[in-house]
Amino acid sequence: MHSSNPRNIAVSVHNLSKQFDGFTAVDRINFEVKKGEIFGFLGPNGAGKSTTIRMLCGILPPTSGEGKVAGLDIHTQREQIKWQIGYMSQKFSLYEDLTVEENINFYSGIYQIEEDTLRRRKEWVIEMAGLQRHRGSLTRVLSGGWRQRLALGCALLHEPSILFLDEPTSGVDPISRRQFWDLIYELTGRGVTVFVTTHYMDEAEYCDRLGMIYDGKLVALGTPEELKKEFMKETVLEVSCEQPMKAMAVIQNLAAVKEVTLFGNHLHAVVPDARTAHKAIQLVLSENAIKLSRLEKISPALEDVFVSLIEAQGKATATGGEGA
Amino acid sequence: MNLRRLAAVAKKECLHILRDPRSLYISIALPMMLLLLYGYALTLDVDRVPMVIWDQSETTESRELISRFTGSRYFTAQSFVSSYKEIEHSIDTRQALAALIIPTEFAQLLGGGEPTPVQLIVDGTDANTATLALGYAQVVALIYSQEIILQKVRQLRGQVLTVPLDVRARAWFNPDLESKNYIIPGLIAVIMMVISALLTSLTVAREWETGTMEQLISTPVKGPELITGKLIPYIFLGLLDVLLAVLMGEYLFHVPLRGNVALLFTMATVFLAGSMSLGMMISIVTKSQMVASQAAIVVTFLPSFLLSGFIFAISNMPTVIQWGTYLIPARYFITLLKGIYLKGIGLEVLALEAVLLVLFGVIVVLLANYKFKRKLV
Ligand SMILES: Nc1ncnc2c1ncn2[C@@H]1O[C@H](COP(=O)(O)OP(=O)(O)OP(=O)(O)O)[C@@H](O)[C@H]1O
Ligand SMILES: [Mg+2]
Numbered sequence: 001m002h003s004s005n006p007r008n009i010a011v012s013v014h015n016l017s018k019q020f021d022g023f024t025a026v027d028r029i030n031f032e033v034k035k036g037e038i039f040g041f042l043g044p045n046g047a048g049k050s051t052t053i054r055m056l057c058g059i060l061p062p063t064s065g066e067g068k069v070a071g072l073d074i075h076t077q078r079e080q081i082k083w084q085i086g087y088m089s090q091k092f093s094l095y096e097d098l099t100v101e102e103n104i105n106f107y108s109g110i111y112q113i114e115e116d117t118l119r120r121r122k123e124w125v126i127e128m129a130g131l132q133r134h135r136g137s138l139t140r141v142l143s144g145g146w147r148q149r150l151a152l153g154c155a156l157l158h159e160p161s162i163l164f165l166d167e168p169t170s171g172v173d174p175i176s177r178r179q180f181w182d183l184i185y186e187l188t189g190r191g192v193t194v195f196v197t198t199h200y201m202d203e204a205e206y207c208d209r210l211g212m213i214y215d216g217k218l219v220a221l222g223t224p225e226e227l228k229k230e231f232m233k234e235t236v237l238e239v240s241c242e243q244p245m246k247a248m249a250v251i252q253n254l255a256a257v258k259e260v261t262l263f264g265n266h267l268h269a270v271v272p273d274a275r276t277a278h279k280a281i282q283l284v285l286s287e288n289a290i291k292l293s294r295l296e297k298i299s300p301a302l303e304d305v306f307v308s309l310i311e312a313q314g315k316a317t318a319t320g321g322e323g324a
Numbered sequence: 325m326n327l328r329r330l331a332a333v334a335k336k337e338c339l340h341i342l343r344d345p346r347s348l349y350i351s352i353a354l355p356m357m358l359l360l361l362y363g364y365a366l367t368l369d370v371d372r373v374p375m376v377i378w379d380q381s382e383t384t385e386s387r388e389l390i391s392r393f394t395g396s397r398y399f400t401a402q403s404f405v406s407s408y409k410e411i412e413h414s415i416d417t418r419q420a421l422a423a424l425i426i427p428t429e430f431a432q433l434l435g436g437g438e439p440t441p442v443q444l445i446v447d448g449t450d451a452n453t454a455t456l457a458l459g460y461a462q463v464v465a466l467i468y469s470q471e472i473i474l475q476k477v478r479q480l481r482g483q484v485l486t487v488p489l490d491v492r493a494r495a496w497f498n499p500d501l502e503s504k505n506y507i508i509p510g511l512i513a514v515i516m517m518v519i520s521a522l523l524t525s526l527t528v529a530r531e532w533e534t535g536t537m538e539q540l541i542s543t544p545v546k547g548p549e550l551i552t553g554k555l556i557p558y559i560f561l562g563l564l565d566v567l568l569a570v571l572m573g574e575y576l577f578h579v580p581l582r583g584n585v586a587l588l589f590t591m592a593t594v595f596l597a598g599s600m601s602l603g604m605m606i607s608i609v610t611k612s613q614m615v616a617s618q619a620a621i622v623v624t625f626l627p628s629f630l631l632s633g634f635i636f637a638i639s640n641m642p643t644v645i646q647w648g649t650y651l652i653p654a655r656y657f658i659t660l661l662k663g664i665y666l667k668g669i670g671l672e673v674l675a676l677e678a679v680l681l682v683l684f685g686v687i688v689v690l691l692a693n694y695k696f697k698r699k700l701v
Contacts, residue, residue: 057542059700079544087542091535097343098336109332110543 006071010035010162010193011056016065018051025051027216028065033195033209035161038188040207041197042306048216049197050090053166056195057087070162083111086155090166090197094151096140100131103139103154111158125153128183145176152183163187165196169203181206201303212306214313224302231309232300234258235274239267239281240294247290256280261307268304325552329545333553337527341557351523355565358515359572363508373457374402376411376420381430389442392468393424398460415447422446422457434472456503508579509661510634512569516592517599517628517654518621520562524603525613525620527554528696532611547696551689555600562596563589573665582668588661591678595657598685599624602653605692608699628654656681 006012011033018026026048033039043049054060056069058078067074070084094103104122113121126132129149131142139147148168155163165184169177181203184194196207204210205224212220212227220227241247244265251260251269256277258270271277274297285292341347375393379386394401402420405411414420425443427433433440444461446454531537540550566589573579581588603620610616630636631645632654638646649655656677663669663677671678 054538059538059541082542082544085542087539089535089538089542091538093535093539095336095340095536096534098339102336102339106332106336107543109335110329110540110545112326112328112544 008035009033009068009071010037011039011067011069011195013052013056013067014065016052016055016067017063018048018055018060019063024216026055026062026213029211029213029216029218031211031218031221033193035193036188036191037208038184038194038196038206040204040210041195041213042199042204042210043197043213044310047213049213050166052213053087053164053195053197057085057164058082059087083158084161086158086160086163088148088151088155088163088165088168090170092147092151094139094147094154097138099136099138100126100142100150101135103150104157107154107157113157121157121159125150125157129153144172145179148172148176148180149183152180156187161191162193162195165194167197167199169198169200177203201301201306204302210302212309214310217313219309219313220305227302227305228300231305232270234270234272234308235277236298236300236304237269237271237274237277237281238263238294238296238298239269239292240265241267241285241290241292243290246288247285250284250288250290251281254280254284259308259311261304263301263303268298270304270308325546325548329549330553330556333545333550334556337554338557340527341561347523347526351519351561351565352568355515355519356568356572358519359508359511359569360576362511362515363504363572363577372400373398373422373453373460374420375399375422375424376402376405376414378405378407378411378423378425380428381426383431385431385434386426389426389430389468390424392464393461396460396464398457398464411445415445418447420447421453422461424461504577505579505666506662508573508577509665510632510658512566512573513595513654513657513661514625514628514632514634515569516562516566516596517657518624519565520558520596520599521603521606521620521624522617523561524554524558524600525607525616527558528604528607529611529613529616533613541700547693547700551601551604551692551696554604555597558600559593559596562600563592566592566596579665581665583664584668584670587670588664591657591660591664591681594678594681594685595653598653598681598688601685601688601692605688605695608692608695611699624654627652631655632658634658650680653681653684656684 009032012031014030015028016026016030017024017028029048029052041049041052051060055062055074056067058074058081061078062074069081072081072084074081095106098106101122104125108118108122126135129146129152131146131150134142134146139150142150152165152168169180172180177200184196184206188194196203198204207224209223210221210227211218220231222230239247239251244262244267248260248262248267251257251267254277256271256273257280258272260267260269262268269277269281278295281295282292341351377390377393379390390401393399399422402414405414405423411420411423411425415423423443423445425445427441427443430440430442442465444458446457448454528537531540570581570585570588574581602623603616606619606623607616610619628634631638631641631649631652633649634654638649638655641649659677660674660681663674667673
């Protein structure tokens with residue numbers, strides 16, 4: 001990792017770790033997030049994404065390691081950091097028994113927003129969230145997309161320079177997700193740095209840079225393109241055929257195929273050599289009387305990168321465990 | 325502490341209270357129901373103690389004494405008997421709670437100017453009733469004695485006399501020996517202790533459960549702002565309860581409020597701040613509404629009920645337990661309330677209790693803040 005000019009850095013962490021009663025949730029991770037960039041944090045459930053975000057937001061004190069957010073130390077300057085950041089936690093966390101406006105008023109009070117800017121900020125939030133006709137509705141009755149945009153608005157009331165979003169779009173319909181990402185682009189256009197965790201691979205593609213975390217360890221870091229190039233040296237063949245489950249079982253046993261995963265009703269086969277594998281797959285499918293409709297080389301999706309990284313990591317831990 | 329943030333928290337908390345029917349029920353209906361229920365159940369007055377009478381004397385004088393007993397509202401004649409066996413039987417079967425035995429020589433002794441023994445047997449299995457019945461009997465006997473003395477003096481002098489000394493048996497501060505007069509103020513204290521801790525025990529735990537606490541921690545709001553902001557609306561709610569309780573005491577139970585009302589409400593505010601902070605602290609530590617509300621009831625109800633001097637006199641407790649009662653804030657509040665209610669006394673007498681109550685409040689508020697800080701680490 002190359003160190004850049006510290007003035008352009010919004011977040012940097014060095015050997016950051018968090019332990020809960022001896023269990024390591026985040027294990028000596030290192031990365032930097034540049035100002036104005038969208039940094040995506042990817043990882044399976046329990047990988048340590050939320051724990052990392054909570055340490056950066058001053059909610060959890062780290063066990064060891066260093067970290068800076070907006071140039072402020074996460075050990076000693078937690079209170080100052082809170083003025084610089086906006087945070088949307090993984091769980092919806094506005095008051096459901098308060099109306100839209102009451103929630104906004106509450107957070108405006110907490111952030112001590114001046115009387116004259118208050119009205120402007122409030123209108124901005126309501127308009128941004130598309131809640132003009134629901135100012136007086138209890139938050140409880142709002143649909144997922146609205147709630148999530150309102151939560152975003154409340155986190156932006158004090159115009160923070162860095163925004164931390166923990167799985168902001170989980171449980172939201174595709175159109176609302178799209179609108180949400182449009183908002184995020186708009187914010188970064190104004191210089192806001194966005195640190196976002198997600199499970200959705202399509203969302204990961206929208207990010208400027210990505211970090212992949214698995215089992216508390218950062219296993220990859222780079223732009224989506226870099227990750228695909230660096231970590232997918234093998235080729236991916238997409239197999240469209242009948243009986244995909246059965247096909248998967250037979251293809252798995254081929255020596256020419258490293259691994260197979262099911263993507264919708266296609267199969268993705270990771271192969272070291274495309275031509276050998278191509279022939280072998282055609283042969284084994286016809287032997288098993290499975291009708292093949294299409295077999296071609298595709299550029300790997302992030303999901304392939306993700307899956308192969310995790311599998312590689314899983315094998316490494318397994319052999320490491322045997323060795324110990 | 326920033327006032328703007330404090331106000332934001334207090335306002336938000338008010339809205340929660342107004343929108344949550346459960347908290348309104350706990351805070352308004354429940355204390356009134358408890359006061360009604362316990363107020364009537366615990367009023368220890370023994371009206372018309374059923375009594376059997378063994379009149380061995382059967383004279384005008386003895387019948388006069390009997391009519392003094394049965395004529396008072398404290399005793400009713402259940403039946404006349406003529407042996408200890410019968411007395412034993414009627415007490416065993418609980419037909420009577422007391423027995424009056426007038427000896428054969430009653431009239432003679434009375435005429436001779438000697439102290440005249442009359443036997444009263446009470447059912448000691450109900451210690452409370454027994455004590456009260458004995459007390460009533462003494463009052464009845466005393467008044468009768470006084471009249472006899474007067475009569476004698478009159479006969480001797482042969483002229484009508486006014487009473488030089490109007491000896492009237494009188495229990496101080498509670499002239500009609502009505503137990504409700506000391507039960508109701510004590511009950512108000514115990515109920516307020518439980519309700520106030522219960523109410524606030526839910527607030528912080530609810531924010532942990534819904535995840536809003538996590539959001540709050542990421543904002544610049546400070547622990548003391550959050551705790552104080554949450555306390556303010558609940559203290560007002562608590563004072564409303566005290567007001568309702570005082571009104572019920574006045575108009576339903578007819579307990580006279582002799583002392584200073586302003587002092588009563590000032591002390592109530594201090595007491596509420598302490599007990600509500602206690603609830604808040606429980607909420608902070610447990611992080612769960614279920615656990616917090618149960619803990620709040622356990623921690624407040626029995627100690628306030630048993631160790632505050634409400635039911636059992638503290639001076640009768642073993643020394644170790646007497647020391648323990650200093651930890652029970654209801655103890656001070658009960659002393660204050662009874663003092664203000666029945667004796668009409670003020671801070672000049674109750675200063676110690678007031679100071680200790682303030683001390684309790686301060687310690688618990690500080691402890692709640694400290695616990696909150698620790699929870700965030
Ligand atoms: N307060 C805590 N005490 C103990 N263990 C915890 C605590 N918070 C998190 N963990 C554990 O740390 C690990 C990482 O949790 P974390 O919430 O950071 O995962 P995540 O990547 O956000 O997962 P998800 O996608 O499910 O949100 C998990 O195994 C979790 O059980
Ligand atoms: Mg998470």
